Amino acid sequence: SSGINAEWPLRPGLTEDSYNSFILLQDKLHQNIGRERSLVSIGTHDLDTIQGPFKYHALPPPEIKFQPLNQDTVMTAPQMFDIFRKNYLKPYLQIIESSPVYPLITDVNGTVLSLPPVINGNHSKISLSTRNIFIEVTAKDRKKAGIVLDTICGAFSEYCTTPHTIEAVEIVQADGSTFSSPKMGSRIEEYDSAELCLKSGIKTATPEQLADLLTKMCLRASVAGEKLKVEIGPTRHDILHQCDVEEDIAIAYGYNNIPQVLPDLYTIAVEQDVNKLSDSVREELARCGFTEVLTFSLCSRDDVSVNLRIPEAVGGAVQISNPKTFEFQVVRTTLLPGMLKTASCNRNMPLPLKLFEVSDIVVKDTLTETGTKNYRYVCALFAGKTSGFEVVHGLLDRVMLMLDVKDYHIQQTSDPMFFPGRGADIILGTKKIGHLGILHPEVLEKFDVTLPCSVLEFNLDPFV
Amino acid sequence: MSLDLQVLNHLASEKELDTLQYAKENSIDHQKLIGAIKSLLALPGEYIKAEQKQISSWVLTNEGEDFMKNGSYEYNLYNSVPKDGILQKDLMKLPNSKIGFSKAMTLGWIKMDKKHENGPTIFRAVEETTDVVKDVLSNIQSKNPVPDKSVQDLKKRKLISSSVTKFYSVSKGEGFRTDIEKPEADLTADMLQDGTWKSKNFKDYNFTAKGAPVVGGCLHPLLKVRTEFRRIFLDMGFTEMPTNQFVENGFWNFDALFQPQQHPARDAHDTFFISDPQMTPKEAFPPGYLEKVIEVHEKGGYGSTGYNYDWKIEEAQKNILRTHTTAVSTRMLYKLGQQEKFVPTKLFSIDRVFRNETLDATHLAEFHQIEGLIADRNLSLGHLIGVLHAFFKKLGLEKLKFKPAYNPYTEPSMEIFSYHPGLKKWVEVGNSGIFRPEMLLPMGLPRDVNVIAWGLSLERPTMIKYGINNIRELIGPKVNLNMVQANPICRLDKN
Numbered sequence: 001s002s003g004i005n006a007e008w009p010l011r012p013g014l015t016e017d018s019y020n021s022f023i024l025l026q027d028k029l030h031q032n033i034g035r036e037r038s039l040v041s042i043g044t045h046d047l048d049t050i051q052g053p054f055k056y057h058a059l060p061p062p063e064i065k066f067q068p069l070n071q072d073t074v075m076t077a078p079q080m081f082d083i084f085r086k087n088y089l090k091p092y093l094q095i096i097e098s099s100p101v102y103p104l105i106t107d108v109n110g111t112v113l114s115l116p117p118v119i120n121g122n123h124s125k126i127s128l129s130t131r132n133i134f135i136e137v138t139a140k141d142r143k144k145a146g147i148v149l150d151t152i153c154g155a156f157s158e159y160c161t162t163p164h165t166i167e168a169v170e171i172v173q174a175d176g177s178t179f180s181s182p183k184m185g186s187r188i189e190e191y192d193s194a195e196l197c198l199k200s201g202i203k204t205a206t207p208e209q210l211a212d213l214l215t216k217m218c219l220r221a222s223v224a225g226e227k228l229k230v231e232i233g234p235t236r237h238d239i240l241h242q243c244d245v246e247e248d249i250a251i252a253y254g255y256n257n258i259p260q261v262l263p264d265l266y267t268i269a270v271e272q273d274v275n276k277l278s279d280s281v282r283e284e285l286a287r288c289g290f291t292e293v294l295t296f297s298l299c300s301r302d303d304v305s306v307n308l309r310i311p312e313a314v315g316g317a318v319q320i321s322n323p324k325t326f327e328f329q330v331v332r333t334t335l336l337p338g339m340l341k342t343a344s345c346n347r348n349m350p351l352p353l354k355l356f357e358v359s360d361i362v363v364k365d366t367l368t369e370t371g372t373k374n375y376r377y378v379c380a381l382f383a384g385k386t387s388g389f390e391v392v393h394g395l396l397d398r399v400m401l402m403l404d405v406k407d408y409h410i411q412q413t414s415d416p417m418f419f420p421g422r423g424a425d426i427i428l429g430t431k432k433i434g435h436l437g438i439l440h441p442e443v444l445e446k447f448d449v450t451l452p453c454s455v456l457e458f459n460l461d462p463f464v
Numbered sequence: 465m466s467l468d469l470q471v472l473n474h475l476a477s478e479k480e481l482d483t484l485q486y487a488k489e490n491s492i493d494h495q496k497l498i499g500a501i502k503s504l505l506a507l508p509g510e511y512i513k514a515e516q517k518q519i520s521s522w523v524l525t526n527e528g529e530d531f532m533k534n535g536s537y538e539y540n541l542y543n544s545v546p547k548d549g550i551l552q553k554d555l556m557k558l559p560n561s562k563i564g565f566s567k568a569m570t571l572g573w574i575k576m577d578k579k580h581e582n583g584p585t586i587f588r589a590v591e592e593t594t595d596v597v598k599d600v601l602s603n604i605q606s607k608n609p610v611p612d613k614s615v616q617d618l619k620k621r622k623l624i625s626s627s628v629t630k631f632y633s634v635s636k637g638e639g640f641r642t643d644i645e646k647p648e649a650d651l652t653a654d655m656l657q658d659g660t661w662k663s664k665n666f667k668d669y670n671f672t673a674k675g676a677p678v679v680g681g682c683l684h685p686l687l688k689v690r691t692e693f694r695r696i697f698l699d700m701g702f703t704e705m706p707t708n709q710f711v712e713n714g715f716w717n718f719d720a721l722f723q724p725q726q727h728p729a730r731d732a733h734d735t736f737f738i739s740d741p742q743m744t745p746k747e748a749f750p751p752g753y754l755e756k757v758i759e760v761h762e763k764g765g766y767g768s769t770g771y772n773y774d775w776k777i778e779e780a781q782k783n784i785l786r787t788h789t790t791a792v793s794t795r796m797l798y799k800l801g802q803q804e805k806f807v808p809t810k811l812f813s814i815d816r817v818f819r820n821e822t823l824d825a826t827h828l829a830e831f832h833q834i835e836g837l838i839a840d841r842n843l844s845l846g847h848l849i850g851v852l853h854a855f856f857k858k859l860g861l862e863k864l865k866f867k868p869a870y871n872p873y874t875e876p877s878m879e880i881f882s883y884h885p886g887l888k889k890w891v892e893v894g895n896s897g898i899f900r901p902e903m904l905l906p907m908g909l910p911r912d913v914n915v916i917a918w919g920l921s922l923e924r925p926t927m928i929k930y931g932i933n934n935i936r937e938l939i940g941p942k943v944n945l946n947m948v949q950a951n952p953i954c955r956l957d958k959n
Contacts, residue, residue, distance in 0.1 A: 035726050141726070143772045199898060199914060200876065201846025241768040243900055247868070247876035250845055255866035255878055260850035265840050267701040267810045271694075275704060279691065286681035291948055294684045294939050297710065297816060297830055318711060320785070321739030322820065328736070328829060331710060331785070341941035349945050354681065360816075362710050364741060369748040370783050371741030372711040 014128055018159060022126075025155060029148050037092050040139040040148050041117030043105065045124035047132035050107040056138065058101035066112035067122040077102055077115065084118065092118050105136055147237045149182045154235035184234040190227045191242055199243065200250035201258045213252035219245065274376050274464045278358045281378060281460065284402045288395055290356040290380055295338025297360070300326045303337035307446035309416040316363050318372050331362040331372075335379035335457060340439075340447035343383050351451070352384030354391075358460065376464075378434075379457040387438045387452035389422060396426065396436055396456050403463050410436065417443060426458050434458020467492070467500035471634065472642045475512065481634040484519070494631070501632050508647050508665040510637030518630045522604050522615065528623035532601055537564030539595035542573045545588050552576065552584040571596075597623070685947075686832070686938055688954040689926045690814055693834055696858045696956075697812040700851075702836055707792045707815035713744035715780035717791040719757055720798065721873035722902040724771045725779045729787065729872075736820045736829075738783035746777055753798065756906035766905040785818035789833045790873070790919070794903070797915060800839060801907030808840035808913075814922060825934045832922035843914040845876060848896055852918060856882055856893065859925070860957040865890065874917065875900050884928070891928070894920035929956070 014022065026042045034040035061077035068080045075083075081093055095117055096102050105113040114120040116138040126133060135152060139145035157164045168180045193207040205213070207223045214221035219239070220231040232239045239245060250258065286292060298320070305314035317330040332338070335357050343353055358378050365373035380395055382388030393410070400408055410424040413435060417423070423437030436456040444453060465473070470490075474481050483501065487494040504511050524532065534540070541564030544555065555561060565586075568574045575589040600614045604624060618624045647665040648655075655661040683691075697704070718730055729735065746754075764770030786792075792813055800809060817833045838851065853864060863883040871877045874897025882893045896918035904915060923935060930951070936942050 032728060035728065035731075039726060141773055144726075198842060199844050201844035201849070240764075240770070241766075241875070241901055243875040243898070250876050251868045255845070255849075255868065258846050258849055260853055261846045262850040262854060263838055263840055263843060263847045265701075265808050265810065265838065267703070267808075269698040269701050269810075270703045271698065272704045272706055272708075274708060275694075282683060282687070286683050288681060289679070290681040291945055292682065292684040292687065293941075293943065293945075293948075294686055296828075296940055298818075318738055319740040321737045321742070323736075324820070338941060342943070342945075345941045346945045350679075353945075355945075356681075360708055360710065370709070370711045370713055370744050372709075372738075372783070374708040374710060376708065 013131055014126075014159065016128065018156075019126070019128055022156060025152060029151065033144055033148060034139075037117040038095050039141050040137060040144050042148060042152070043114035043116060043120050043136045043138075044126055044152075045113050045120065045134045045136070046126050046130045047134040048130070049124045050111055050113060050134065051109060053108055054113065054134075054136070055106050056103070056136075057106070058099075058103050060100060061102050064102060064104060064112070064115065066115075068115075069120045069122050069125055071122065080119065089118055103138060105138075146183055150184055150234035150237065153182050153184060154233070182234075186231050186233045189230050189232060189239075189245075190224070191230060191245060193223070193226055193228050196228060196242070196246060196249060199246045200253065201261070202250070202253050205249075205253070210249060213249050214245065216252045217248040219248055274461065277464050278376055278460060281399065281402070282356075282358050284399060285356045285358070285378075285380065285395070288398055290354045290395070293339065293342045293355050293357050294359070295335070295342060295357060296327075297332055297362070298323075298328045299330060299332050299337050301329045302446075304330060304333045308334070308336060308443055309440055318362050318364060333361050333363050335359060335361060335377050336455060337447070339379055339381045339455070340443075340449055340453070343381060343451075343453065344448045347450070352382055352388060352391075353451075354380070354382055356380040376460040377457060378460050379455065381453055381455050383449065383451040383453045385451070387419075387422075387454050389436075389438050389454045392436050392454040392456040396458075405463065413437075416440065428462055431462070433462055467497060468504050468644060469642070471497075471500055471504065472511065472640075472644070475634065475636050475640070476642050479635060482631065483634065484629065484631040494629075498630075498632065501634060504644075507644065508667070509639035511639055511641065511644075512634050512637045514632040514634045516630060517633055518628050520626055520628050521607070522619075522624045523627045524601055524605060525622055525625050527621075528601055528618070531598055531623060532605065536567075536595050536597040537561075538567035538571060538573065539593070539598065541565055541568050542588070542593060545574055545586050547588070549577070549580075549585045549587040551582060552586055555586050597621075682949050682951070685930060685951040685954070686922060686926050688951070689929070689956065690832065690922055692954050692956045693814055693922065696855065697836060699858070700810070700854065702810040702812040705789075705792050705796055705811050705813040707789055707813045709792070710785055710816065710818070711738060711783055712786035712791045713748075713780065714782045714784065715744070715749055715754075715757075716794055717784060717786055717788070719761065719775075719780045720794045720903065720907075721790060722760065722900050723872040724761065724773065725775060726773060727872060730779070734820055735787055736785040736818050738785070742783060743778075743781040744783055746781060749780070750798070753906060760902045760906055766901055768902045770902075787819055788817050788919070789813045789815050789835050790917075793835060793837055793917065797837075797839065797899075797904065797909065798907045801904070801909040806910050806913060808838075810836070810838045812836040825936075826924075826927070828935055828939065831935075831939075833919055834922055835917065835919040837915055837917035839909070839913055839915045841910070841912045841914075843898070843916050845878070845898065845916075848878070848898065848916040848918070851916065852880060852894075852896060855918075856880075858957055860885070861893065864893075869895060869897070871895065871897055873900055873903055874898055880918070880920075887928070893925070894918055925956075 026044065029042060030037050064077040065074055067074045084090060084093055103116045105116065107113060111123055112121040113124050113136065135149065137145045137149045153166050157166050160166065168182065170178055171181050172178050193210060196210055197203060197205050207228060210228055211221040211223050214230055219236060222229050230245060282292060301314050304317055305311050313333065317333045319330055320328055323329050339355055339357060342355060346353065356379065360374045361377050362372055362374050364371060380392055382391045408426060408428045410426055413423045413425045415423050415435060417440060418437035419440050424435060425432045426434040426436065434457050437454065439453045439455055471481060483497050484494060487497045501514055505514055537560040541558065541561060544558055556565065572589055573593050574586050576584060576586050578584045600610055600618060601623060603610050645665060647667040649667050651661055655664065758775050759765055760768060761771050761775045762773065793811065796811055812835060814832060814834045816830055818830050820829065821827060823829065849866065856864060861882040865881045866878040867881065869877040869879040877897035879892060880894040880896055881890045884891050899915040899917060904913065905911065923938065927935065927938060932938050937944065
């Protein structure tokens with residue numbers, strides 16, 4: 001049987017529903033596999049308004065003249081592009097705009113069918129009374145063009161006079177060779193029956209049952225000894241590998257019918273040291289009366305440089321090329337911006353404000369694969385009527401005690417981020433691993449914080 | 465001496481104290497005395513016993529007071545009648561004449577000549593009289609005895625009303641003493657030392673008020689949930705992957721996962737591309753492996769038709785902010801595939817990922833992904849479903865349903881739904897699948913090794929659990945620190 005459902009419209013042709021569905025399918029194909037028309041573009045036309053043979057060629061824009069779909073007058077390509085620059089077609093113009101010639105499909109009388117990938121001509125537009133449809137697909141990727149055409153034909157040929165039948169088109173290429181389109185080809189693949197149901201977990205299925213399940217999924221299958229012969233038709237370009245067939249078996253069987261079983265695997269878990277230590281440090285900081293915050297990794301360039309009075313620091317930050325707002329310009333190189341923004345947003349909290357965060361920062365590093373490196377930082381902030389410098393200093397001493405570290409000391413610094421005479425580097429052995437101090441009032445102003453703040457920030461990695 | 469001490473002193477020598485009487489005898493305001501009695505009663509320890517009594521008495525109404533001041537209506541009316549008499553109509557012009565006239569007539573103090581030549585005229589009927597009513601009122605005011613009938617008359621005329629006076633009859637209580645000891649609020653070290661706690665009185669404690677608020681530090685709600693998920697994985701024997709690397713390249717984030725270079729997810733509107741440092745040098749990709757990945761994309765192999773397109777090294781080199789932690793899983797699986805002998809393994813990670821999508825109430829540019837995977841021989845969907853039941857059971861979700869889904873790098877793929885007992889509906893709780901052979905085989909993993917994996921976001925279950933509708937109330941600088949401090953212990957399996 002040809003598989004006709006008696007409930008389908010017996011009158012061939014498009015109904016409003018099938019027409020809308022036809023347009024929608026083209027839109028989706030354009031968006032996904034067509035990658036927003038940059039790889040594949042589709043044009044569908046009322047065949048009775050045009051006359052073959054059709055030519056796919058290119059002309060300089062000013063020589064292209066026709067009435068575009070849904071416009072009232074004939075215009076040149078540059079003219080219509082000016083209109084399209086202001087509507088939904090704008091993103092597609094850049095695909096061809098820089099070329100000296102634009103692609104064009106015309107019929108034997110010179111009537112323009114379409115200007116791919118931008119717009120069709122109004123002359124050949126499809127309506128509910130259309131009885132014959134011409135489909136043309138232009139592309140930069142031949143395989144994808146074939147998939148798109150096969151998909152459209154497979155989906156809509158059911159409305160043809162003889163359902164599931166379409167007229168092929170002969171294409172003459174530039175070198176004179178010809179081929180027939182669409183391919184609508186099927187291939188037969190053979191799979192080992194026993195193997196096929198392993199991945200789905202339905203071990204109890206017989207080869208006949210597997211064949212039934214696949215046929216139900218429009219992959220016509222039959223048993224051939226220990227093998228299963230599966231016909232993969234033109235609407236199943238998603239079948240790349242046996243695993244795609246295995247998924248269809250599982251879907252046809254019903255995921256919720258598959259018996260569950262636990263893997264028989266004994267393993268002993270191992271944690272990442274840096275994460276384990278971070279969690280312990282977080283708990284110690286909370287015990288000291290500090291409240292944990294969780295802030296964004298992305299921030300503005302100024303947040304890690306100018307606003308901290310260290311403008312040159314932006315050079316070490318990883319830059320984002322396509323930020324939608326300035327909040328996404330760089331990946332943070334310090335936890336301070338998030339901390340200060342939190343202090344600024346929580347003005348109504350009782351004082352003093354005692355906050356902390358243990359999280360990753362990222363900096364450029366020429367020695368790594370991607371040229372960047374994450375560091376696990378610990379940061380604490382005190383904001384109150386007084387600066388609380390001795391409090392964050394005390395916190396540092398407490399954390400070092402908890403890390404069982406004695407070989408550290410602090411040493412005055414003239415880092416411009418700090419209030420003069422109130423900043424210090426933290427030295428572990430002989431290496432600087434962080435700093436602490438009272439923030440400079442200009443920094444507080446930049447982050448809209450109205451209270452004096454002391455901060456502590458250091459790298460946790462040396463302690464891991 | 466204060467009133468309360470006076471009372472105590474009085475009781476020390478006399479047995480009883482009647483407040484009305486005592487107030488009168490000592491010229492003290494009775495209400496003030498009542499106040500002193502009440503404050504003595506409020507002290508802990510029974511200083512006094514007080515029996516409430518009441519006494520009724522008559523008091524003058526306003527009208528009665530007026531009669532006292534100005535005389536009764538009938539007496540005034542009588543005095544307004546001259547010796548020669550007065551026309552009725554004139555007499556009646558006087559204030560309160562109606563009542564006065566009627567009373568005076570009843571008492572026989574006046575008489576009326578209706579037939580008088582000038583009109584009805586009133587004459588005195590007696591030569592003189594006394595204001596009887598005023599006298600009775602006066603007696604009542606002075607609390608002198610008064611005949612019942614008179615009282616009833618005055619009551620009828622609303623010149624007097626009954627008034628109840630409450631008073632106390634006070635005597636010594638069990639804990640009587642003549643000095644007042646202020647009750648203590650608290651037990652102190654000094655009291656323990658000198659033993660005075662035994663004899664002191666203590667104020668009542670207000671058990672309905674809240675205690676002193678404890679000010680301390682606390683952990684962030686989302687990270688408390690993270691700790692719970694970490695524990696669940698560790699409990700199930702999963703080893704943690706090293707995810708402290710936010711910047712990834714296209715190769716490990718997409719290509720090695722068999723995600724084609726023309727896939728929409730690799731577009732600028734979904735992924736954050738890095739402008740500096742822009743590219744990973746191609747030498748960084750393991751050479752033999754790189755070739756295999758290119759081959760399977762372009763031409764297929766390993767039983768696959770491949771994608772049949774022109775693969776570009778530049779796309780693989782592009783640095784991005786990782787869109788999923790699956791990039792780390794991929795690196796780990798590659799290392800696993802490169803080992804001499806295959807060792808089955810369970811791995812997990814929970815860390816930040818970045819998407820350049822449209823932001824709204826539930827979506828931010830960065831969030832946390834939870835991922836778990838098991839690599840072992842002959843794993844199937846049945847094993848994946850089994851592991852998922854065990855995993856989600858630890859979150860208090862026992863009913864699961866699975867639906868077909870699509871991921872570029874897993875096949876089969878399943879969306880996981882669970883019946884949420886609190887919300888009383890089915891909600892999507894995660895995504896899962898079995899990695900494609902095109903991804904695993906080039907890594908050198910044996911053909912019969914399958915890798916089952918699943919993932920979910922950390923933010924979504926946290927927002928559901930704590931009833932948070934806007935993700936910015938959970939992450940970022942605008943989070944309300946009061947919410948952070950009040951956030952309870954995280955118990956994922958209890959709803």
